[in-house]
Amino acid sequence: MIKLLSFSELERQKWEELLSASPAATFFHTVECAQLWEGSYTFFKSFFLVDVAEDGRYLAGLPFVRARKGLDNYYSMPMGGTGGVVSKQSGLEGGLYAEWLKQAKRPRTERMMVFTEREEPTLIELGFSKKTFSTHVLMLTQDYASRLSRSVRKDIEHARQAGFSLDRLESKEMLAEFFAFSGRRAKKDFYTRRFFENLLGFLVPSHLAVWFCARKNGKLAAYQSCFLFKDKIIFWDTGFDSRFAKDRPGYFLKDRILTWAWENGFKEADFGQTPEGGKGAVEFKERMGGEARTVFEYTYASGLKKKLRSAFEEMWGRV
Incomplete structure (x- = not known):
């Protein structure tokens, strides 16, 4: 029935x-x-x-x-x-x-x-x-890092030496800092404050989402939120402060998140669906070792x- x-x-x-x-x-x-x-x-x-x-x-x-x-x-x-x-x-x-x-x-x-x-x-x-x-998916086998392009590995190495630290956004106090973050100014208005409050309230405690941040000298430089289910991690929303762009905070986060996912038993990293005309996004995901899958x-x-x-x-x- x-x-x-x-x-x-x-x-x-x-x-x-x-x-x-x-x-x-x-x-x-x-x-x-x-x-x-x-x-x-x-x-x-x-x-x-x-x-x-x-x-x-x-x-x-x-x-x-x-x-x-x-x-x-x-x-x-x-x-x-x-x-x-x-x-x-x-x-x-x-x-x-x-x-x-x-x-x-x-x-x-x-x-x-x-x-x-x-x-x-x-x-x-x-x-x-x-x-x-x-969409582009990187299989998190033991040798996954070898599938990253040479230029990506170079950017990651640069970011590792730039003095960033890894943080997790897990509290309302940190959420207030996120809303004030300059890296969100270009984002669509559709995802409201309540949406992100609920993401933190519903998904993070249920281990269905994780929210990583990169800091330098105590300041928020970049963030990346991901969804989690079974053995897959899905990269979703990301942003960075342009003042830190030369130090590659986004690459720092990608590197640390992939390491975290591998160490915690995830088998696939999904870099998300590419919209029509997104040639640059496709090229980036391929450089990250992602293999195309039709959706x-x-x-x-x-x-x-x-x-x-x-x-x-x-x-x-x-x-």
Whole structure:
């Protein structure tokens, strides 16, 4: 039986058992990730479409969030990460995707998006369009450092000699320092103060995120936040103070984080999805030893509603 559950209705232990058994599970499928969105924005609401066995076990599930700002947009899952169906056995994906479309395809729905690491033919059959992107993954074998390019190893060696120290952002006091950090000025306004407060409050204590900082002479020079799940570490948000740029604080952090991940048993370092036109980002990730992996973006969209939104935004911009 397929059930649509809100965040508060989900039985957490059963969901975690499903994630533990599913090879497709990622950080973005976790309860904490859903909690992060619902707890940070008034217009986000988290849901779980679950295939429930007669004995109550969760056999498969599709986590997603609804963003309601005039029209509704559905994502599984946000952040350009991976979502889609997780299951204990193959063959359950089609029913969940079909039910999701049935539940969400309403007059106010603008689009539905699924980000996944595997191809989903069922979504094409249901009318979704497909785009392919790449992420870059460094396998953390004992000799992983040998796969870094010569120029990266040179920059890392320079950074090691620059006098940086490694710190962890784990307290509200340090979070205040983070918000005042000049390296965040160029960042999008979308990730609000509450979002980062919840990241620190929900994810770090659950060991699903880690937040490293580089300091020099006591001053914050750079930061890097990462998500953690099973044997994978995902590099997410980063920034640095341009006053320290010549000393390569970003390379200092990459080096120390990869060492930390290797020592703590992680097997893969994911440098994240590269957006369209991100040639420079691809080259950097390749220099870091990352091997390209294809990821997929599926979209079900109403062309008319997209035009209406564009017209509204254009008109609103003139006011």
